[in-house]
Amino acid sequence: MSREEADRTLARLRDEKERIGAALLELEAHQGYQLLEGATLSGESQRVQADVRSRSGSLWSLFDLYGRTVDAAEELRARHPKPGPAQLAELTRLLAGASVELPVTEVPLERRTLLAVPAGERLTLRAAVDRMTALYEEIARSVAALDTVWSTLLSRLAEVEAERRAAGELLESLGGTEPEFERLRGELESAAAVVRGDPLSLARDGRADTARLDAVLTGLAGVRRRLAEAERLRDGFTDRIRGVAAVLELLREAEAEARGVRDEVLAKIASPVLPDLPEMSATLADRLAAVGAPGRGGWHDLAERVADLERAAAAALDRARETAGVIRGLLDRREELRGRLEAYRVKAARLGHAEDADLARIYEQARELLWTSPCDLRSATVSLSGYQRAIMSRAKGAER
Structure with a gap:
């Protein structure tokens, strides 16, 4: 050079x-x-x-x-x-x-x-x-x-651990134990050891497989929601219990109404096919009386029992009202048939058949069935249909 x-x-x-x-x-x-x-x-x-x-x-x-x-x-x-x-x-x-x-x-x-x-x-x-x-x-x-996989895993692990801390703080404030939380905490500790010790074992095609952490996160989120519900129950326990008691009072009224309507149907309708009467108010009242204060399971266990009771009371009230409606439907059917009979009679008179003896006979037969207790709804329906056909036949004959 x-x-x-x-x-x-x-x-x-x-x-x-x-x-x-x-x-x-x-x-x-x-x-x-x-x-x-x-x-x-x-x-x-x-x-x-x-x-x-x-x-x-x-x-x-x-x-x-x-x-x-x-x-x-x-x-x-x-x-x-x-x-x-x-x-x-x-x-x-x-x-x-x-x-x-x-x-x-x-x-x-x-x-x-x-x-x-x-x-x-x-x-x-x-x-x-x-x-x-x-x-x-x-x-x-x-x-x-390695950084691509590890960063994703550590980020997700931080989310899961934050969820665990939030759930743990709620559980500590509520007292008692939560088996599902303990199971998930153990699963998290095991998963965290893998993430920190051998992250590449959780790599799939160069990307982090977070399925195990995701499952723990979902489980902990569910536990935290239940514990948060327990916290709300603790803070508004008296109002929640009063709410259940109010629903049970409505349930007793609905059951009494169903019994009263059933008695009326048995008296006014012949051979009715009726659903079983709802009888849940007494059982649910016993459950409400047994709620009491939180025991060894803490407020979250009590929250689950109150929530179950609320759901059961609401469902029972819906069933009682539905049953009363089904039973009352037989009486409504009778009233409907009576109304249709009178409407057909008016139509017959408008067509000029007020003095028709055959129509009058069919009318009286149907009327007797509908105004007699107990009412045979099936026979009354058949008789009413015959009355309707007779009127329509005369109307077509007049047109020709």
Whole structure:
């Protein structure tokens, strides 16, 4: 090399060395690298950790050797402002020759032989940069892949643990125990150990599989909702109990109404097919009386019992009202048939058949059935239909 070529090469290598050093420091500052470096891992994650540490050690060692060679060339150039042929030859060796000598431990296994005397491998500065580049890219890929999985898992784990803390605080304030919470807490501890110890075991096609954490999160959210309901019950316990008592009073009224309507139907309708009478008010009243204060299960256990009682009371009230409506429907049917009979009579008179003896006979037959207790609704319906047909027949005859 000429003096100018050596100076240009030194300037380029000086800049290259600074940029490589900055890139290595940036790599070590990466969140994924920091997580990997400080963690105690197992399984596949431990294998990746060991591989990254090994490659990182080789990378820094190679960079140190590379930097020493560049520094040696700069020192030589600084000592000789006007280098002669010998100095230029040495600069050429350092800058362009195989001047970076690797110790035996840094020589890749595939480049060693069984009988050869162990010796370090020699690289040019350019070859050293190429090898550092390959090591850097391999480390970066491993760190990025692990960071993608681990960051997702740790983020979801933080959500689940926040949900566990919220549920735990509610449970502590309410007192008592919650078996489902204890089960989910154990499952969370087991899942967290996997996330922190071997996150790559939860990787699927390069992405984090959060299904296990998601299931725990869903379960804890359900527990927290139930505990929050218990907290609301505790804060408004008296009002809730009064509310149930009010529904039970409506239920007793609805059941009494159903019995009264049933008695009326039995008296006024012949051979009615009736649903069973609702009789839940007494049983639910006993359950309400047994609610009392929270026991060993705490307020959340009491909340579940009150909520069940509220649902049962509301359902029983709906059934009682529905049953009363079904029974009353038989009386409504009789009133409907009576109304239709009178409407047909008016129609017959409008058509000029008020004095028709046959129509009068059919009318009286239907009327007797509908106004006799108990009323045979089936026979009355048949008689009414006959009356209607007779009127329609006379109406068609008049049109012809």
